[in-house]
Amino acid sequence: xxxxxxxxxxxxxxxxxxxxxxxxxxxxxxxxxxxxxxxxxxxxxxxxxxxxxxxxxxxxxxxxxxxxxxxxxxxxxxxxxxxxxxxxxxxxxxxxxxxxxxxxxxxxxxxxxxxxxxxxxxxxxxxxxxxxxxxxxxxxxxxxxxxxxxxxxxxxxxxxxxxxxxxxxxxxxxxxxxxxxxxxxxxxxxxxxxxxxxxxxxxxxxxxxxxxxxxxxxxxxxxxxxxxxxxxxxxxxxxxxxxxxxxxxxxxxxxxxxxxxxxxxxxxxxxxxxxxxxxxxxxxxxxxxxxxxxxxxxxxxxxxxxxxxxxxxxxxxxxxxxxxxxxxxxxxxxxxxxxxxxxxxxxxxxxxxxxxxxxxxxxx
Amino acid sequence: xxxxxxxxxxxxxxxxxxxxxxxxxxxxxxxxxxxxxxxxxxxxxxxxxxxxxxxxxxxxxxxxxxxxxxxxxxxxxxxxxxxxxxxxxxxxxxxxxxxxxxxxxxxxxxxxxxxxxxxxxxxxxxxxxxxxxxxxxxxxxxxxxxxxxxxxxxxxxxxxxxxxxxxxxxxxxxxxxxxxxxxxxxxxxxxxxxxxxxxxxxxxxxxxxxxxxxxxxxxxxxxxxxxxxxxxxxxxxxxxxxxxxxxxxxxxxxxxxxxxxxxxxxxxxxxxxxxxxxxxxxxxxxxxxxxxxxxxxxxxxxxxxxxxxxxxxxxxxxxxxxxxxxxxxxxxxxxxxxxxxxxxxxxxxxxxxxxxxxxxxxxxxxxxxxxxxxxxxxxxxx
Numbered sequence: 253x254x255x256x257x258x259x260x261x262x263x264x265x266x267x268x269x270x271x272x273x274x275x276x277x278x279x280x281x282x283x284x285x286x287x288x289x290x291x292x293x294x295x296x297x298x299x300x301x302x303x304x305x306x307x308x309x310x311x312x313x314x315x316x317x318x319x320x321x322x323x324x325x326x327x328x329x330x331x332x333x334x335x336x337x338x339x340x341x342x343x344x345x346x347x348x349x350x351x352x353x354x355x356x357x358x359x360x361x362x363x364x365x366x367x368x369x370x371x372x373x374x375x376x377x378x379x380x381x382x383x384x385x386x387x388x389x390x391x392x393x394x395x396x397x398x399x400x401x402x403x404x405x406x407x408x409x410x411x412x413x414x415x416x417x418x419x420x421x422x423x424x425x426x427x428x429x430x431x432x433x434x435x436x437x438x439x440x441x442x443x444x445x446x447x448x449x450x451x452x453x454x455x456x457x458x459x460x461x462x463x464x465x466x467x468x469x470x471x472x473x474x475x476x477x478x479x480x481x482x483x484x485x486x487x488x489x490x491x492x493x494x495x496x497x498x499x500x501x502x503x504x505x506x507x508x509x510x511x512x513x514x515x516x517x518x519x520x521x522x523x524x525x526x527x528x529x530x531x532x533x534x535x536x537x538x539x540x541x542x543x544x545x546x547x548x549x550x551x552x553x554x555x556x557x558x559x560x561x562x563x564x565x566x567x568x569x570x571x572x573x574x575x576x577x578x579x580x581x582x583x584x585x586x587x588x589x590x591x592x593x594x595x596x597x598x599x600x601x602x603x604x605x606x607x608x609x610x611x612x613x614x615x616x
Numbered sequence: 617x618x619x620x621x622x623x624x625x626x627x628x629x630x631x632x633x634x635x636x637x638x639x640x641x642x643x644x645x646x647x648x649x650x651x652x653x654x655x656x657x658x659x660x661x662x663x664x665x666x667x668x669x670x671x672x673x674x675x676x677x678x679x680x681x682x683x684x685x686x687x688x689x690x691x692x693x694x695x696x697x698x699x700x701x702x703x704x705x706x707x708x709x710x711x712x713x714x715x716x717x718x719x720x721x722x723x724x725x726x727x728x729x730x731x732x733x734x735x736x737x738x739x740x741x742x743x744x745x746x747x748x749x750x751x752x753x754x755x756x757x758x759x760x761x762x763x764x765x766x767x768x769x770x771x772x773x774x775x776x777x778x779x780x781x782x783x784x785x786x787x788x789x790x791x792x793x794x795x796x797x798x799x800x801x802x803x804x805x806x807x808x809x810x811x812x813x814x815x816x817x818x819x820x821x822x823x824x825x826x827x828x829x830x831x832x833x834x835x836x837x838x839x840x841x842x843x844x845x846x847x848x849x850x851x852x853x854x855x856x857x858x859x860x861x862x863x864x865x866x867x868x869x870x871x872x873x874x875x876x877x878x879x880x881x882x883x884x885x886x887x888x889x890x891x892x893x894x895x896x897x898x899x900x901x902x903x904x905x906x907x908x909x910x911x912x913x914x915x916x917x918x919x920x921x922x923x924x925x926x927x928x929x930x931x932x933x934x935x936x937x938x939x940x941x942x943x944x945x946x947x948x949x950x951x952x953x954x955x956x957x958x959x960x961x962x963x964x965x966x967x968x969x970x971x972x973x974x975x976x977x978x979x980x981x982x983x984x985x986x987x988x989x990x991x992x993x994x995x996x997x998x
Binding site: 330350376 | 726760767768772773775780786787789791792801813820821824978980981
């Protein structure tokens, strides 16, 4: 466990021991995802005075989840702006400001509330560059926590990865680690097109090692490139956001049984790094996708379709299995909530199903 | 009934000329407009308006061009060379021309989909507008936008979702304030859109943050086929901003529109925050080309407005009565019709549409053209 004094006591119960990635850590400084997002925002605001933040409680309250802590104090009313509870209105204003040359970072307190403003995100932001044949750019970032939290029930727990990644004209990012968070935040703000940055509330308090490179002010994680968190030969696990942690945990358990998983952290869901997935599947011949969102038309569905349509299909030794959240609205009570979301043992079961009769061959 | 409203409006008073010199045209003339109605304002625009000869001729020319452009568009639509939606501005010309006349170079405007006239006023040549309407690659959006999605400098479209353009306009105005350009943004919407929740959301934010946004309700009496009275509990659109001051304007009088817009711009740029303007106008055609416009109103009503309150003919009368120009000079201007005929032919015969390889271009700023093409190929191969 890392010390994260700013997290509500309730959330500490949801920490698990993290499986560190196998990439080299030059100088292991620990940083929470929250602080990494904050650093990304701070550095980009310092670098470019067109960047400003707006949303509910982002200024004086320091952010509903403290992601924008300290920024209002540092940059003032002009650049960190509290809005009324009117998503459609302030998201529209943010898009208009972007069209006119500013670089807004528009926070949705959670992405559930973005549904109120989704017309502005899709019809005004995403499509305008295309409709105007390049005359009007919309360099906006929509950010906020996405997906399941803890005990917040159905209306506050939906994952919007599938919804937004469906739309051409949007870039959709989903960080897992602190490096992802900072690098993708900075890349999103510098990007000339609309970006949806899907954060995760449970991960805000999680600490990860940050390399020296990641600590620098010019550190960017490229959009559209996945990261291989863990190398393996037997099966590929593809996940984004919190599900990467599940996959890594499952991989750890399976390693104890001699099954080596290759875990891919997508980082971007649109554009999807198909190349990295295909290359991995060609190597391992087996694939399981892991996500917290609902199964129908989800990220896993898209990956399955692309694998089927391409070269990787012929390298599969077994059909792909998707591990997803259960196809129901999120229940409140703890036991049902845990059952509604994928757990590491669900991933382990899926891996064993896919590897099936090959298990004996694999272990040997 | 809406038509009853129109009948009670009186015609404008006779002009007072400032000087006449041996029967030559005068240099400027002064007119009286209908009174403006004010909401939460102690004083409003002056009803005594002066216009120079140059400006009068210019405004007349622009209004006439828009009328001809829209007629050409209507004909091209009937020939099926313009497809999809086509919303004509005929009858409403005084609003756009009057507003544009008061705008400064660094002011912006955003509207909904009835914008062919605005696109022309903001700098796109009529040929460019027609080319875009007919989907040609020389159109201002290379044919990818069409009737509802045309953009140019300081003109943010061209928006298809009713009401969505108003928050966008407030955002453009916000950016002007943030960047210190002293610019304002006119955010236009119709009587139908005026009931949209998001508009009230931005009235609130604009007033709270002193955003230099001028909200303009072009009240042409109908939201598609629904009259204003059937859609709105309050048809006093200039008061709907509540705590945002408002002005009611005779939208068929280009000089009244110009005067009111000037007043509104002064208001916003002197730090007094946003303003609402309601411009009462009329559209001769239906909501769009697929609407004959006669199922929800009588032909007599349309005819009456054409005969008694047409913005172009009534302005022409004013010009001639005040001797700002001769009838021959004005006739020369109306020969623009011949120009448009040629342009229609050019558009029909010589202009081309974008090739399919452009389907995926401009989806994002840094397109990987190869990646786009390979996706496209996958889609096309069975």
